[in-house]
Amino acid sequence: xxxxxxxxxxxxxxxxxxxxxxxxxxxxxxxxxxxxxxxxxxxxxxxxxxxxxxxxxxxxxxxxxxxxxxxxxxxxxxxxxxxxxxxxxxxxxxxxxxxxxxxxxxx
Amino acid sequence: xxxxxxxxxxxxxxxxxxxxxxxxxxxxxxxxxxxxxxxxxxxxxxxxxxxxxxxxxxxxxxxxxxxxxxxxxxxxxxxxxxxxxxxxxxxxxxxxxxxxxxxxxxxxxxxxxxxxxxxxxxxxxxxxxxxxxxxxxxxxxxxxxxxxxxxxxxxxxxxxxxxxxxxxxxxxxxxxxxxxxxxxxxxxxxxxxxxxxxxxxxxxxxxxxxxxxxxxxxxxxxxxxxxxxxxxxxxxxxxxxxxxxxxxxxxxxxxxxxxxxxxxxx
Numbered sequence: 379x380x381x382x383x384x385x386x387x388x389x390x391x392x393x394x395x396x397x398x399x400x401x402x403x404x405x406x407x408x409x410x411x412x413x414x415x416x417x418x419x420x421x422x423x424x425x426x427x428x429x430x431x432x433x434x435x436x437x438x439x440x441x442x443x444x445x446x447x448x449x450x451x452x453x454x455x456x457x458x459x460x461x462x463x464x465x466x467x468x469x470x471x472x473x474x475x476x477x478x479x480x481x482x483x484x485x
Numbered sequence: 486x487x488x489x490x491x492x493x494x495x496x497x498x499x500x501x502x503x504x505x506x507x508x509x510x511x512x513x514x515x516x517x518x519x520x521x522x523x524x525x526x527x528x529x530x531x532x533x534x535x536x537x538x539x540x541x542x543x544x545x546x547x548x549x550x551x552x553x554x555x556x557x558x559x560x561x562x563x564x565x566x567x568x569x570x571x572x573x574x575x576x577x578x579x580x581x582x583x584x585x586x587x588x589x590x591x592x593x594x595x596x597x598x599x600x601x602x603x604x605x606x607x608x609x610x611x612x613x614x615x616x617x618x619x620x621x622x623x624x625x626x627x628x629x630x631x632x633x634x635x636x637x638x639x640x641x642x643x644x645x646x647x648x649x650x651x652x653x654x655x656x657x658x659x660x661x662x663x664x665x666x667x668x669x670x671x672x673x674x675x676x677x678x679x680x681x682x683x684x685x686x687x688x689x690x691x692x693x694x695x696x697x698x699x700x701x702x703x704x705x706x707x708x709x710x711x712x713x714x715x716x717x718x719x720x721x722x723x724x725x726x727x728x729x730x731x732x733x734x735x736x737x738x739x740x741x742x743x744x745x746x747x748x749x750x751x
Contacts, residue, residue, distance in 0.1 A: 420575025452748030
């Protein structure tokens with residue numbers, strides 16, 4: 379017999395994974411808002427290569443954060459989905475299940 | 486105005502001053518040299534009664550004038566090179582501001598505490614495969630979040646190092662320009678004082694030798710300037726390359742957030 383606390387799964391999703399996902403999303407937005415043009419690196423020899431390398435690295439990190447944001451949100455979604463499954467098995471009222479479905483939609 | 490802007494302004498002011506002095510010298514030197522040589526010739530004619538032909542006076546004046554003007558023109562070329570070096574600028578303030586934000590992300594990532602024991606859902610869930618997949622997903626996130634801070638540190642450190650390099654470059658350039666300008670003004674002063682000295686009939690043929698020596702010393706000084714200039718730029722290139730290598734070492738290609746099977750990713 380499975381042992382599961384639906385409320386605890388929802389709390390993991392809404393209280394941890396979703397906020398973590400939003401936090402990672404915020405990091406990405408900070409990177410998106412960075413204002414650093416070519417001139418800031420100076421036009422001295424070698425600085426162009428550094429500018430290029432830096433931007434490549436920054437873009438990769440930005441992609442990494444986007445992936446992380448999706449994964450963390452995906453875990454929250456999976457937890458809420460699991461909670462619904464257990465709620466359905468245990469005969470929860472439709473409006474209670476609908477509420478969790480709205481939580482998934484809000485992710 | 487940033488620290489580098491202040492340094493750059495000091496450099497430009499010094500170069501402006503040097504250029505004005507050199508151009509003034511170029512303007513007045515030919516006439517003064519001619520008069521000085523004539524005066525010296527007349528002086529020796531009167532004192533040692535040796536005839537100095539006009540052609541010899543012309544030749545001597547031309548030689549000295551050519552040497553002086555060549556030296557002064559060389560000064561202008563060096564000033565132009567140093568002006569170009571001063572135009573490299575960049576913005577350490579902007580670099581540091583961005584570094585600060587990246588460092589903030591790293592700090593926030595470090596503070597993100599994904600702890601299995603604190604996840605009541607996980608701790609209370611016992612349903613075989615789904616539970617195991619959730620647990621693996623949690624462990625993956627702990628590892629992948631932990632990679633954010635080092636990546637941010639690398640980016641932050643690269644910017645900070647580059648900002649420092651730019652400032653050091655300008656500090657070195659300022660010292661270089663200060664030395665070069667002193668050398669240039671020294672040559673200008675030597676040429677003009679030589680002429681004045683000859684006109685007062687006090688120094689005899691010494692000034693003629695002196696002006697050539699001054700021209701030669703200028704060349705020597707300028708060689709030093711060029712070497713120093715190259716050294717300053719080379720140092721900057723080396724440090725920039727080092728910073729670039731640090732970013733390469735970040736192994737960005739390896740940075741991939743794993744996608745656990747438990748997660749429902751859109």
